[in-house]
Structure formats: C-alpha cells, structure tokens
Amino acid sequence: MVTINSIKKGIVIDHIKAGLGIKIYNYLKLDEANFTVALIMNAESSKVGRKDMIKIDNVIDVDFTVLGIIDPNITINIIENEVIQEKVKLKLPNKVKNVVKCRNPRCVTSIENSIDHSFYLTDDEKGIYRCEYCDEIGNNSLLTNA
C-alpha cells in the first residue's frame, strides 16, 4: 500500500479512468512543477474499480473543460487547510477548439494547415466529442502542445 500524505492547499483530481492520469499530468505540464505533485495510478476504487488520481500541492490555474473532455466522470476537489473547500462539477462545452487533435489520417485536418482542430459534443452523458470535419471521436487525442 502506497501512502501519500494529504495536501494542505491545492487540487485533487480524482476518479480519472485508469490509464488516463498520465495524459492529464502531461497536459497540465506537471513534470515541470516546482511543488509537490502525486500521480497515483491504478488505485482501487469502490466507484469505478480502478482509477488514477492526481494530487497537486499548490493552487494552479486548471482548464477544467479539458479534463471533462478526457473523462467526464472526473471529480475535482479544491483543498484548503487539508479539507475539501469546493467540488468542481465538470460542465462540457458544446464545442472545443485546438484542445483535441484529430487523429484520423483521412481527415482534412491532416492536410489543411490553416484550420482549427474543432470538436463538438455529441453525447452529453458519455461526454463524447467528434471532429467537426470527419466526425471521428477525439476524446483520447489531447493536443498536448496546444
């Protein structure tokens, strides 16, 4: 059993689908952080079986929208004085631009350089986003350099 101390002031991103934690870690550029960050992978969860989790011991500006696109079931807790101050409910926008990259090699975005990678929400419950141009699902194709 790995023990990780609770954080004083910061953010806990919880209930991340197992395997997606590293994507969020990379997207938030947490490898460059000068504060304590814990990426917990494959933790047991009564809710979802296995989950990933990120604890950030600092208040940083997080684009919660992006987290919702990666996995709409993620929960975010804002911590102050070691207690949960706020639970952020993810709200999925109808359209996102240049957050997700279309991986479909047949998509026009692969040849037309000037256009945005634009995705629209097709399923509220599952949080599925499709490419505006080719309708390919883009949830797992985060544009980390955006």
Place this chain on the structure above:
Amino acid sequence: MLKGKHLIDPMDFTTGEFEEIFKLADQIIAKPEEFAHCCDGKLLSTLFYEPSTRTRFSFEAAMLRLGGQVIGFSEPNSSSAAKGESIADTIRTIACYADIAVMRHPKEGAPKVASQYSEIPVINAGDGGHQHPTQTLTDLLTIRAAKGELENHTIGLCGDLKFGRTVHSLIKAMSRYKNNKFVLISPNELRVPQYIKEEILEKNNIEYVEVERMEEVIGSLDILYMTRVQRERFFNEEDYIRLKDSYILDGEKMKNAKKDMIVMHPLPRVNEIAYDVDGDERAYYFKQAKYGMYVRMALIAKLLGVK
C-alpha cells in the same frame, strides 16, 4: 429559404427544406422544358479531387439541363492542388469565377473547409468515406416517387453496412420520418457501426433488426437497398463461402418479395444484383440514377435562388 446555403452533411437541411427541393424536383420531372433556361448565365464549378464519372456527369447534366454552364477539373493533377494550393485558397479563387461549386475530395471534411471560406454555395459530392448528401437526396426522392411518402416503410439494407457511407446517411435521413423500420442484413463483420445504432436508432426509439441472411426477411420489406460486399471484407474464407450468395439478389429471391417492394442500389453494381432482376418492374436502380439528376437540378436551382 435555401438560397446561398451549403450542402455538406445530409442533416444540414431540415425535412421541410428537403421537401422544398423534392417539390421542385417533381415540377422539373413533370415539365423539364419549363426549367431549361432558369440557370442561363450561371456557372457551376466542379472541383473533383478524385475521379467520379457518375456523380460528376450527374451534376454537369443537371446544370446543363437548367441552361447553365460548367467549368472544373476531374482529377487533382490537372489542378492547382498539384502545386500545393490549400482548399481554402482554391475555393476563394473559384468563388470569383463561378456561382456555385461542387466538390469531391478524398479527405473527409474537405468540402466543409471549402464552405467555411466560400462566398458561393458549396455542395459536397462525396468526401472520402464520410458523407455524400446528394446520394441521400437521390435515395429519398426515389423512395418518395415510388412509394408516395417517406413514412411508414420497412427498409431493408443489405451488404456492407459497416463501411457504406450511403447506408449510414440513409439511416440518419429516414430516421427523421415517422414509423420507419430497418432490417439490417449483413455478415457479422460488416454490421452497422455501434454509434449509428446508439446515437440514431436507439436514441430515437426506432425499430430495427439485424440478420445475416436476406432470404429470412425479404418478404417483409417495402424497400430493399442493396450495396456491394467485397470478398476482402470478410474475415475468413469459410464465412465468405457460407454467406456470399445471401448478399446476391436474383430472380428467385424476388419471388418471395412483396409485389410493390422496390430494389435500390447506389451503383455501380458488380454482382450483387443478378441481371435477371433488371427486367422486374420493382428494380429501381436505374430510375434512381435519373432521380439523382433531377434532384441535383432542383438543389442547384434552390441554392442559386433562381426557383
């Protein structure tokens, strides 16, 4: 009001707008001579980045029969694309010369990009395996002409239902009309993709069944829409041999079909409809090609705002 609009996805238009086009197509079919000059002085540009004789001829015939003229290219090597010009720049230039553009492109979403930069209406004439909205308009006009309405039909779709964009668009389009049911006839490997079933059929409570053999269901169908099953799409030779005849429509199978069932096919056919079906009055696939031209005439006239 359809004037100035683009047609990129079959769902871009409401059923009301579809009906507007179909009513004009009815008038054109009844009295084509009255429409022979409605596009005098207008120019259609055909931007075909991959070859498609059938669709291109259908559009060109449509424009010429309306009195308009046509400019364009039929393969990218003879166009500015060979020099590396973007779609955005190509359409902005073409819009200086022509009044309306038709685009076929191997990349999915290319006509959509064109529409975002274009000052003239853009019609998608097929973007890779993605959309082919004028085929959908053709299919709907054919059903409407043969059956009198677009509601209350049992529609059999047979063949490669996994990769066939025509089939996906037809399911989406016919799902918007009341009381249609679908019978999906395909090998297991080539079934309708899950997202079509979930996002279109199940979401809208539309009745459908999936079967492997045409023989089991042909007697229940009002419309049988045939598509080609390619041998290489089967996962193994055994299944191919077991099922191949089930996806070939012939005179023998037609004996079990309803007297007023119609047989449709987007063409070209290879061997999935035997030649002995061609003489059957229920064979609609060549009429369908003609309706395709009429519906394109109506579409062009509406988008140009001349009718």
